[in-house]
Amino acid sequence: MRINRYVAQAGISSRRGADRLIDEGRITINGQVAVTGAQVQEGDVVAFDGVAISLPREDDRVYIAFNKPVGITCTSDRRRKDNIISYINYPKRIFTVGRLDRDSRGLILLTDDGDLAYRLTRTEYGHEKEYRVTVDKSITPSFIESIQKGVPILDTVTMPCRAWQTGDKEFGIILTQGLNRQIRRMCEHFRYSVTDLVRTRIMHIALGSQPVGIWRELTPKETEELLRLSRIKR
Known part of the structure; x- marks a missing residue:
């Protein structure tokens, strides 16, 4: 098993976080500082900041x-x-x-x-995340239509998404990607400022009450x- 996956599966961090810990020299295998791509073999002792870690039971x-x-x-x-x-x-x-x-x-x-x-x-897994968004001024039909088609932000164009108006200054949106501050940047592109942003669903898991x-x-x-x-x- 690759070291970043082992660290992630041990519950220390996500895989991306594990890569950072490895780069910082905080992960060791049998007392030696681990390098990116290293493999963990059966019987190896992996440690995080000097403390041995192990895989939990499923x-x-x-x-x-x-x-x-x-x-x-x-x-x-x-x-x-x-x-x-x-x-x-x-x-x-x-x-x-x-x-x-x-x-x-x-x-x-x-x-x-x-x-x-x-x-x-x-x-690439296409998992849906749903949000309720409030902005600082009245929403137009053209705004809703435009954000669904894709918006140029962060040197790329956002993927097509679903959006619908729920109030004068409120709309719902479902994304399958997660760029940094994506919804806020999409709104800013059309000169709207987000005043409230609530994630209400991740896949089948709803926030509810x-x-x-x-x-x-x-x-x-x-x-x-x-x-x-x-x-x-x-």
Whole structure:
């Protein structure tokens, strides 16, 4: 198993986060600093910051749905006063699946399953994320039509998406990609400013009436469907 996948599966971070830890020299294999692409063999001792880590049993995996408040940052860096990990204070090491920016709120998943996090954040898997967006001025039909076709931001053009107006200054949108501050940048391109952004659904998991600032573990049925849609066999 490649070292970045091992670290992710051990619940330390996502695969991307594992790559950063490896680059920083914080991961070792049998006492030697690991390098990108290294393989972990049976019997090897892998450590993170000098502490040995191991793979959890599959039935011990953690899957959490959290209604993130505005002002909480989606980072595992506990040095950040507003970090999401300290806010939730779960007894096991977990990390976020993707991000919601600090000024946004709503549904975000957390887990210790690196394979799942990897698949849910890859655009090619086409997993839907639904949002409710409020802007600073009246929405026009041409705006809704335009954002569905693709918007030039961050030296690329966003993928086609679904959007619909729900109020004078409010609309819903479903994305299958996750560029940095994507919805805010899409709106800014058409001279709209986002005043409120709420993620209401990730795939089949809906925020519903879950209170702000409260987390819950996914039900067995939700977890089973999440793994199935992510094409993970357990």
